[in-house]
Amino acid sequence: VKPSEDNSSLLWAFLSSYLPNDEKSIQKLFVQRVEYDLALTHEQLKANKKEQFVAYALCVRDRLIERWKDTELFFDKHDVKRVFYLSLEFLLGRSLTNAVDALNLSDNFERSFRNLGIDMENVSDQETDAGLGNGGLGRLAACYLDSLASCNYPAWGYGLRYQYGMFHQMIKNGYQVEVPDFWLRWGNPWEIERFDVQFPVQFYGRVTERPNPDLTASPDDATLYSWEGIETVMAVAYDVPVPGHDTFNTINLRLWSSKPSKEFDFNLFSSGDYFAAIENKQKSETLTSVLYPNDNNSAGKELRLKQQYFFVCATLKDIIKNFRKKEINILRLHEKVSIQLNDTHPSMGIAELMRVLVDEEQVPWKAAWEVTTKVYAYTNHTVLPEALEKWSVGMVGYLLPRHLQIIYKINHHFLLEVEEFWQGRNVDIHYIKRKLSLIEEDHDKKIRMAHLAIVGSHHVNGVAHIHSELLKTNLFPDFYQIFPSRFTNVTNGVTPRRWIKQANKELGLLLNETLGEDWIKDTTLLAGLRSHAKDREFQKKWRTVKHKNKKRLAAYVRKELGISIPVAALFDVHIKRLHEYKRQFLNILSVIWRWKQISGMTLDERADVLPRVVIFAGKAAPGYYVAKLIIKLISIVAEKINNDPDMEGLLSVIFFPNYNVSLAELLIPASNLSQHISTAGMEASGTSNMKFAMNGCLILGTMDGANIEIREEIGHKNMFIFGLLAHEVDEKRRAMYRGEIAMPNSLKQVLDLIEEGTFGEFPECKQLLDTIRHNNDYYLLSVDWESYLEAQNQVDKAYKDSHKWTRMSILSTAGTSKFSSDRSVQEYAERIWNVQPYPRPGPVVIDTRQ
Amino acid sequence: VKPSEDNSSLLWAFLSSYLPNDEKSIQKLFVQRVEYDLALTHEQLKANKKEQFVAYALCVRDRLIERWKDTELFFDKHDVKRVFYLSLEFLLGRSLTNAVDALNLSDNFERSFRNLGIDMENVSDQETDAGLGNGGLGRLAACYLDSLASCNYPAWGYGLRYQYGMFHQMIKNGYQVEVPDFWLRWGNPWEIERFDVQFPVQFYGRVTERPNPDLTASPDDATLYSWEGIETVMAVAYDVPVPGHDTFNTINLRLWSSKPSKEFDFNLFSSGDYFAAIENKQKSETLTSVLYPNDNNSAGKELRLKQQYFFVCATLKDIIKNFRKKEINILRLHEKVSIQLNDTHPSMGIAELMRVLVDEEQVPWKAAWEVTTKVYAYTNHTVLPEALEKWSVGMVGYLLPRHLQIIYKINHHFLLEVEEFWQGRNVDIHYIKRKLSLIEEDHDKKIRMAHLAIVGSHHVNGVAHIHSELLKTNLFPDFYQIFPSRFTNVTNGVTPRRWIKQANKELGLLLNETLGEDWIKDTTLLAGLRSHAKDREFQKKWRTVKHKNKKRLAAYVRKELGISIPVAALFDVHIKRLHEYKRQFLNILSVIWRWKQISGMTLDERADVLPRVVIFAGKAAPGYYVAKLIIKLISIVAEKINNDPDMEGLLSVIFFPNYNVSLAELLIPASNLSQHISTAGMEASGTSNMKFAMNGCLILGTMDGANIEIREEIGHKNMFIFGLLAHEVDEKRRAMYRGEIAMPNSLKQVLDLIEEGTFGEFPECKQLLDTIRHNNDYYLLSVDWESYLEAQNQVDKAYKDSHKWTRMSILSTAGTSKFSSDRSVQEYAERIWNVQPYPRPGPVVIDTRQ
Structure with missing residues (x-):
């Protein structure tokens, strides 16, 4: 018998129904989770508070998923312009209390579980903090997700799923000792592993060139480039629903985790050393495993740069794939997509989007640059020199050879613009160009990621009034002269x-x-x-x-x-x-x-x-x-x-x-x-x-x-x-x-x-x-x-x-109205x-x- | 309001109920899995056969869990003697068809899913083979699990959850190329991660001694030993239900996976190098990640020995913990527990059980040895010299210092027994002892694991008539003389x-x-x-x-x-x-x-x-x-x-x-x-x-x-x-x-x-x-x-x-009756x-x- 398509509408009908939230139904679904997901007996459950928490959280998650899925379908149906908040850090803390509160189910849940012999407060204490951030910047991102959901914006967060979040601090003999925080020891009931959302991310390798067969192409586009990496790592998505309060909306935080590639990297196997090949695969798996524990400080390590590129590469692939479901013309990307860079950490995304548009989509450079700058906006978080990210040109050239070329080309065009701007005025144009260049030309050449972010964004904002003023007057005054309307302020807030x-x-x-x-x-x-x-x-x-x-x-x-x-x-x-x-x-x-x-x-x-x-x-x-x-x-x-x-x-x-x-x-x-x-x-x-x-x-x-x-x-x-x-x-x-x-x-x-x-x-x-x-x-x-x-x-x-x-x-x-x-x-x-x-x-x- | 214990009987009632298996109920639960576990929309599901398989498998697993849990409760209630089949390999292959067949639900499921537009055969082709074995030995273990369940024995399998199972073989230019098989890429719906079952396993370190305060202790027990390792790795259990056919019984296969320890290994942090500490933690996580791809051949690598000890240590901790739920006196362990060693791979378990009994439980050596030999039985799988496991004494002494002492002591007592046996007969006793010793005294001293397994077991069997005879006549004739009744044959079978x-x-x-x-x-x-x-x-x-x-x-x-x-x-x-x-x-x-x-x-x-x-x-x-x-x-x-x-x-x-x-x-x-x-x-x-x-x-x-x-x-x-x-x-x-x-x-x-x-x-x-x-x-x-x-x-x-x-x-x-x-x-x-x-x-x- 052939599968009948007609009957599958049944599936659809079931999928659009919601779980009932009366006491008995909640209890029944809780028990189903205990039996069919945790596979625990009553005695085992009673003895184990951690598992009580997990079962509880899964019941809550069920309700979040309903809202989350329908929110996504709703946005989709209205073909809305979306905003993507890219941050290497999301300091979420615990989620249970917030989720139950957002669902407006605190009373129902408390009553239902009390009558099953389970105490809400005890259970919520079992949750491990999700410490995927260092401090203010990461917690800000978490507060913003809450507000984006609660204010009904069609927004997603994107980040990394570190296996080891912010370290656990112990004090021994008065000194700080850092203990790795394997926060996933008990699993994470809030996340959904998206095996169906996986993208390859490549590193190293070389760039090949060929002349553009289109002889009418502009000089910028006369040569076509393509980059072939020699290491491939898979990015697998983990989705975390973020519920809004006082709304039916629930949005998504998508965190990428590195996994071994399914590609057969034959160069890895040519040695014939099977265990070496496995070790290589395992190494790729640990790419996202550690959060760099530096607050307001950039360490300049290759692994960190790899994390950053891994992040923006997978994120852009995902954004473009979803964009493509509705719209074919990539030149309209900015009409449907806005990307906020939380600090410069994701700013390699500017070069990556250029690479995708120019190399893969064969968009002319100029048009690609127009789209790119219309897509990105950049939030600066610091005036401290040690916190401004700079990547060694040598390292970038080795790890991301094509991106280095693109950054040089962006710089070239930008410096022409600078020259033009100052033309005919009595200034030391060479000195100004040196200051503004994306490349710091000191002993060790470095890429100034903040400059890349400013040049590649339509807006640059500080996070408090005084800070935004300091950006204009102290940190980036020359950029401010050239792009005055680009600079703005958005004072931070908390939920x-x-x-x-x-x-x-x-x-x-x-x-x-x-x-x-x-x-x-x-x-x-x-x-x-x-x-x-x-x-x-x-x-x-x-x-x-x-x-x-x-x-x-x-x-x-x-x-x-x-x-x-x-x-x-x-x-x-x-x-x-x-x-x-x-x-x-x-x-x-x-x-x-x-x-x-x-x-x-x-x-x-x-x-x-x-x-x-x-x-x-x-x-x-x-x-x-x-x-x-x-x-x-x-x-x-x-x-x-x-x-x-x-x-x-x-x-x-x-x-x-x-x-x-x-x-x-x-x-x-x-x-x-x-x-x-x-x-x-x-x-x-x-x-x-x-x-x-x-x-x-x-x-x-x-x-x-x-x-x-x-x-x-x-x-x-x-x-x-x-x-x-x-x-x-x-x-x-x-x-x-x-x-x-x-x-x-x-x-x-x-x-x-x-x-x-x-x-x-x-x-x-x-x-x-x-x-x-x-x-x-x-x-x-x-x-x-x-x-x-x-x-x-x-x-x-x-x-x-x-x-x-x-x-x-x-x-x-009474005076905090503004700081929501x-x-x-x-x-x-x-x-x-x-x-x-x-x-x-x-x-x-x-x-x-x- | 205080949680009420009375009402929690409600929980119990829900837990003991079974899912209905009519078409509509199956469909509804399938859709629940799609929505609440995979969080997919109808469109996403239709586009993704892998996810169809996962949802399908989860529905089947639900039914296995019911039987599995109740089987365990039933065994528990009758306080039965249990058998544990310890094998480093279980070559399970695919599970979906077998599980549906065992549940006797093939027709119901096929009909239910056909009407949802999902084709059973297509879906079952999506399953990745679980290749956690090399060949015959691992597949035998899988067949035995099927028969143990189907014949209603109170048995569990224990093994390791390799992340990379048997390699994927490709042929390039006529040559074999081995590609790591990351079989968990799409997850494994058959397993249940048992966060509540975790044991620390230690390695390296040193043994401390102190005199036994009990002055009446025998010379064997005059000194008390305790071992403190310096590396701790957690063993986390993953349970896989194994359904019996034509029975309501469903038994368990428990696979251990290594995870970073929660212990703060301060010696790792003394250096103050946070990233080095994390790398160390990560290394411990990869302990169980690769199956050694050697069939009938022992490679003698330290990592393999670590896997073996990790396996038996966690398994014995688990077995003893469960035994202790009913019975306090550890000297009665053999009355409730029988352990089968599938080849010598888990034979370090003999020394480990002695360590637990003597060092931790303070059982006198002699009594401990009696219990140990009554617990273990050993299956030999080969007569090939290159397949007989031998571990360098130096490596064992470094990795497992206390176990080396124990093996020497077992050997000492055994060789006394040998001497006694041959006393007064005209033989070269020195030569016989050299041949029988657990220690091979060649240039590099080695522990003969097969000798340890024979001496520490109550039964030793070959796997076909001719093979069992060869064990007695060619491979272990001197052991056979001393322990004639210990040798027996059990011809292999397949399900x-x-x-x-x-x-x-x-x-x-x-x-x-x-x-x-x-x-x-x-x-x-x-x-x-x-x-x-x-x-x-x-x-x-x-x-x-x-x-x-x-x-x-x-x-x-x-x-x-x-x-x-x-x-x-x-x-x-x-x-x-x-x-x-x-x-x-x-x-x-x-x-x-x-x-x-x-x-x-x-x-x-x-x-x-x-x-x-x-x-x-x-x-x-x-x-x-x-x-x-x-x-x-x-x-x-x-x-x-x-x-x-x-x-x-x-x-x-x-x-x-x-x-x-x-x-x-x-x-x-x-x-x-x-x-x-x-x-x-x-x-x-x-x-x-x-x-x-x-x-x-x-x-x-x-x-x-x-x-x-x-x-x-x-x-x-x-x-x-x-x-x-x-x-x-x-x-x-x-x-x-x-x-x-x-x-x-x-x-x-x-x-x-x-x-x-x-x-x-x-x-x-x-x-x-x-x-x-x-x-x-x-x-x-x-x-x-x-x-x-x-x-x-x-x-x-x-x-x-x-x-x-x-x-x-x-x-x-017609002639294969015997080979079931x-x-x-x-x-x-x-x-x-x-x-x-x-x-x-x-x-x-x-x-x-x-």
């Missing part, structure tokens, strides 16, 4: 779903009660809190929320670290990557000063001291020596202070190891004060400052990054701002180098205490202290020291006035991508239970 | 489910029609064919079956290799690993002789020639130079003959690349004649001879391995037996070496033809031909040459008499393991569809 509603349930409920429930999709409503700021009753509720969160944190600290902290104390939190420019060093030095002050007090005087718990958390890049010494210093100071009976109840210092998203979700709602004290002009934006403020935590900070805009919203009076301004920094630094700035005496005393061994053995301390001594204090700690101490005094004073503090706290939250990532992605969509929201209508529920 | 019913559907139907359906579980009924052997009507039906299978093969050969073969010709098949002792060389030489004969004939004479298609298939170990030259020779001869117009319709030669289980399932039912022509005394058993005979294929063979028992069953007249007998071989070989045996002239002529380049370029041919020239013909091709040619003449003659041949063919099948693996496992169960069958009662079907 209020995760950072208020889920991390701080109590606050979420209080906001609902006070403002109604719409604040979560329209954060401008948070401004409504202002009218309650002085209301004593409301203040009391506000403090109760904070108190509960602090209690929760204190219990966790006791359980995990064995340290008791007084809940009534001011919780002063400094959590972010360890970096000299972020100045954790300044903070711990001030803690020593505080300790010295209290030590010298009479008992009566001590009675007036505001109790403080100073909490640090953050990871140092494994190769960042000074940052690791700062961790050591914090650790030994903490050890000393926490064991000093004079400090009992007055001062505690905690270094919380292994900072990650889940820890942030616990710490932020529980903090009273948070520190964002980078040297002015160095922090692009910061996003944790936004999260803290949203949670009613006051900010102690410098005029840097998003602090400036937060201050505009919240008001100077409600923050503790200190230190140099960005435009003062260069001059001060020069004065410092000239020996014109003396280190304050109090700071000297602190350094002496460390050097004398007051806090125990610290053989490398001289190397750390020398980073700010001998007129060598690049990050200007000594310049900001006194104003920092004064700001800290203001904090003490303010906290003692509970009503005042509570008012400031309420006004902090919903606002950010809307700005991107309107000003950069030119894409529209497409909310999917709700599903037609067909009951197929019969 | 008639796969090898008749599934591979040869037409034959299965004819057998049902003729004998009723019970032959599949009771192969003694096959003898009933004898009464039909001369029945012309039945003969016709018999030939029709064969004809259909030959047509199917011819179509496949045309499609895959572009060669047309005449279906009326005699299909003469020689498929097995390439090995000098298996003498594919002899076969191809005789083909050349035949070609020469036909070439010299007149047209009239040619009219009398029986048309033949000679088919070879088989893989050579990558390092086996001579075997690879034989492939080259076959290839060039085939090329010549197939393009020789004189041979048109008379002689074709095929080398079918990449022999595997699925190809065997196609070739065997389509063959008329099959060759099993090893030098007598060298093939332990062979199992393909049984499969061929079952499918009515006549055997051309030597008196070796199971051929001898097949001859007893089928009768000498119905086979083509030739060549030396085993007991004649040694004497003939000595005569050969003494130059007393002249190479037959015809054979010389054949060699000359090759050397003259008649078949084209073959620069290495001298090296191949020299293996049988210059009185150096170890495998005695020249001795058997003439009787082989004569036997071939007999074949020609017999085939021309269609009735005679058909009678012989029917009698072949059901009979083999019953013998093991009764004579070696002492375990009983436990058929599970059928399920209580609860309808939970509501």
Whole structure:
């Protein structure tokens, strides 16, 4: 009998139905997952919380898949312009709570599972953080996905599926030890392995040329090139559904994983050494296995470049393949596709798209370049020189020979444009060209990826107002002159779903009660809190929320670290990557000063001291020596202070190891004060400052990054701002180098205490202290020291006035309207991508239970 | 609200229900799999046959899991003695057809899917062979699992989950090229990853000693040892359900995969080199990734020893953990556990069990040894010296320091026993001890794993009558003297489910029609064919079956290799690993002789020639130079003959690349004649001879391995037996070496033809031909040459008499009653393991569809 096509419409009907969400149905499907996917008995399930989590997550995923698939079909049907957010990092953290919340099924699920003897909170604690990012940049990408989905944009994220995410940080004898984080040990129930989406990616090899048979071709197109690599690695897609909140839309995050190629690389087998051939295959499999653990720093390693190319090559193949389903003419790509480059990490995609268009699609160079620059937009995330990616020309030429040619040609055309722009003006055109060139012509020639990204994009944005201004004035002023309209700003944002509603349930409920429930999709409503700021009753509720969160944190600290902290104390939190420019060093030095002050007090005087718990958390890049010494210093100071009976109840210092998203979700709602004290002009934006403020935590900070805009919203009076301004920094630094700035005496005393061994053995301390001594204090700690101490005094004073503090706290939250990532992605969509929201209508529920 | 334990009985009720198997339910669950596991749309599914297969397989797996889980609970409830079949190889091939057949759901599934537009046969062709074995040994293990399940034994298989199974063989320019077989590219729907079953396995390190505080301990136990490894690798379990036929039982095959340890190996991190630490972790992950592609040959590589220890360590941890669920006293282990060692590959398990008992459980040495020898039994698979595993003492001492100590101690006690046995008799006891010692005291000291396996087991068996006799008389005669009752025979068998019913559907139907359906579980009924052997009507039906299978093969050969073969010709098949002792060389030489004969004939004479298609298939170990030259020779001869117009319709030669289980399932039912022509005394058993005979294929063979028992069953007249007998071989070989045996002239002529380049370029041919020239013909091709040619003449003659041949063919099948693996496992169960069958009662079907 021939298969009948007619009957297969049955399949279609089943596929378009949705799972029922009543208690019994949820339970039944849960049990099906336990039996048919995990193949566990009841006893085995009871004994294993990890498996309970997995079964739970699979049930949630089922519902996400329904929405996800129908969202995709909906976008497809409307043939919408799409935006693709390319990022080497997505710091997702945990997903269960967010997914259940997005589905609006929290109550149903909790009830259903409680009656099966399974406790939601216990289960969600079993989830391993997906730590596929270093810090702010990766977490931003995760927040943006949440907002893109929630605001109904036809967007996808693209990234890499590292097997080892951000390392697990342990502290041994005060030093950071990096332990590989094999986060997939228990599998990842959120991902769907897409065996049907696999692309080959090639490396190395050579470029062959042939004359263009079309004799009318322009000089740019007179020669045709084709590149044949000699190593092929397969990119296999793993899809992670990203649910929107208050919408039926669910979008996709596609992560690529490297797999051995199915191609028979005969050059590998010619040796006849079977095991060597297998080893080669295995090596290709590990291409994407490790996330480079460098934040704001580029290591210049070949493997990293391979990861980047692997990423953009597979992503473009996928984007073009999907584009081709509807549209044949590749010259219209930009009408349907917008690609955002999150930092320069994916910027080789510019050369890759040119290669595909020119070499594979035989598009003339000029037309190809027009399409390319209309497709790409680039977000810059840093002004630090060490973070600007540059790839050795030799390495690129070896690994990606054709791309090097293309970059040279892009540069050639660009420099002609530069010449034309400056023509007839009295300037050193040679000097300008050297500065602007995509190729840095120093001893070792390098490709400046930021220049490639700027030249190849239609928009370049910074991530906070001050940062975007600095791009125009300090980092890329010559580009700004040539392409003034290309430069713009989109201030970062964070998702209020995760950072208020889920991390701080109590606050979420209080906001609902006070403002109604719409604040979560329209954060401008948070401004409504202002009218309650002085209301004593409301203040009391506000403090109760904070108190509960602090209690929760204190219990966790006791359980995990064995340290008791007084809940009534001011919780002063400094959590972010360890970096000299972020100045954790300044903070711990001030803690020593505080300790010295209290030590010298009479008992009566001590009675007036505001109790403080100073909490640090953050990871140092494994190769960042000074940052690791700062961790050591914090650790030994903490050890000393926490064991000093004079400090009992007055001062505690905690270094919380292994900072990650889940820890942030616990710490932020529980903090009273948070520190964002980078040297002015160095922090692009910061996003944790936004999260803290949203949670009613006051900010102690410098005029840097998003602090400036937060201050505009919240008001100077409600923050503790200190230190140099960005435009003062260069001059001060020069004065410092000239020996014109003396280190304050109090700071000297602190350094002496460390050097004398007051806090125990610290053989490398001289190397750390020398980073700010001998007129060598690049990050200007000594310049900001006194104003920092004064700001800290203001904090003490303010906290003692509970009503005042509570008012400031309420006004902090009230002033964060602007910092929702919903606002950010809307700005991107309107000003950069030119894409529209497409909310999917709700599903037609067909009951197929019969 | 506290989770309520009462309500969780609900979970239990759901778990014990079974999925409905009516058409609509099957379709609905299929669609659920498509949507919620593969997350595909209807269009995507239609476009992708691989994914159709996966969804199909998952639906089948659902039903296996139900049986599998309930079988385990049933065994558990009855606290049965269990048997564990430990094998480094399981050559499963494809599973879909077998599983559907075992579930007795072929009709339901076919109908259900046909109506969804999906064709069963197409889909099952999408399955990748699971090639986790080299040849006979691995396929035997797979057949035994089928029989253990079907005969209701409480058995589990244990093995390794290689990422790269047996290599994919390609033929380039006549030479074998080995391509890694990344068989998991599309995932493996049959396995369930058991994240909850993970064990650490350690390597290297050192042993510490301390005196036993118990002063009454025997001298053997005066010192306590403990081993601390310095590398830890996790073993994660993957479970594969193995369904029984005509029973509700479904048993488990547990395969271990290596994963990075969760332990923080701080010695790895002391260097502070994060990437080096990750590389180390990755290395541990690849421990189980490659199957060693050596058949009947031990390579002595450290990685292989690591695989073996990894395997037995994890397996014993698992077995003991499960044993402990019911029974605390480890001294009763043998009452509940029997372990079969499939060859010496898992024999390090003997030392490992001693280590666990003595070091970890603090059992006295003597008691531990008693338990150990009661637990283990050992199957020997070979008499070839190069296949007997020996591990360098230095390597074992480095990798497994404690195991080396234990092996020395086992040896010490054993040699005392030897001395005692021979006490007072007039023998060279020193010589006997040297011969029996577990340690080979040659230049490089080695551990003789077969000796360890014999000493540590309660039974040692060969795999065919002649092989078991040779073990007693030639290979281990001194052991046999000391432990006479330990030696026994269990002739191999094969499962008639796969090898008749599934591979040869037409034959299965004819057998049902003729004998009723019970032959599949009771192969003694096959003898009933004898009464039909001369029945012309039945003969016709018999030939029709064969004809259909030959047509199917011819179509496949045309499609895959572009060669047309005449279906009326005699299909003469020689498929097995390439090995000098298996003498594919002899076969191809005789083909050349035949070609020469036909070439010299007149047209009239040619009219009398029986048309033949000679088919070879088989893989050579990558390092086996001579075997690879034989492939080259076959290839060039085939090329010549197939393009020789004189041979048109008379002689074709095929080398079918990449022999595997699925190809065997196609070739065997389509063959008329099959060759099993090893030098007598060298093939332990062979199992393909049984499969061929079952499918009515006549055997051309030597008196070796199971051929001898097949001859007893089928009768000498119905086979083509030739060549030396085993007991004649040694004497003939000595005569050969003494130059007393002249190479037959015809054979010389054949060699000359090759050397003259008649078949084209073959620069290495001298090296191949020299293996049988210059009185150096170890495998005695020249001795058997003439009787082989004569036997071939007999074949020609017999085939021309269609009735005679058909009678012989029917009698072949009729004579295979004994060779069902059901009979083999019953013998093991009764004579070696002492375990009983436990058929599970059928399920209580609860309808939970509501």
